[in-house]
Structures are given as structure tokens and as C-alpha cells.
Amino acid sequence: MWEEGHPRNEAVGALQKGELKEWEASTGYHQRSLAETAMYRYKQLINDKLSLREYWVPADRAAIKALNKINSLGMPVREVVYY
Numbered sequence: 001m002w003e004e005g006h007p008r009n010e011a012v013g014a015l016q017k018g019e020l021k022e023w024e025a026s027t028g029y030h031q032r033s034l035a036e037t038a039m040y041r042y043k044q045l046i047n048d049k050l051s052l053r054e055y056w057v058p059a060d061r062a063a064i065k066a067l068n069k070i071n072s073l074g075m076p077v078r079e080v081v082y083y
Contacts, residue, residue: 042067 002008003017004044024030 038071
């Protein structure tokens, strides 16, 4: 475990209790994971020098906004199907 109050402690505790899915849902982990994956893909394809330290650079902000738009257009629309 990490030092007291570290966010990773919650994840490890949930994993040990068999409550990882509930923890993921309550913390929004899946959405965060999708965002991290999208940024990784962007950095690999476009610009491997983009980093959090440079987040407020206008050109990087514009590129991130464009990436978010592209991702939103490519996301599947989910619908509940009843049998």
C-alpha cells in the first residue's frame, strides 16, 4: 500500500474485497481510462512531445480539442436492445 490517503489505496482495497467493478463505476475510472487511451494514441500518431507541462500552449489545446471532436464522432451509439 501507498502512504495514507493515496488514491491507489482505494483501488487496491476494492480489488482485495472483490469490489473492483463497483469502485470503477463509482469513481468514473472507465471514462478516465478511455481518455488516457485516446491521448496515448494521439501522442503516438501526431506529436510525441505533448505533455501535461505543455497543456496550456494554445497549439496543443487546439490539437486536443480537435482530437476530442474526432473521438466523439467515432464513438459508437449505445442502445439497450430488448429481446
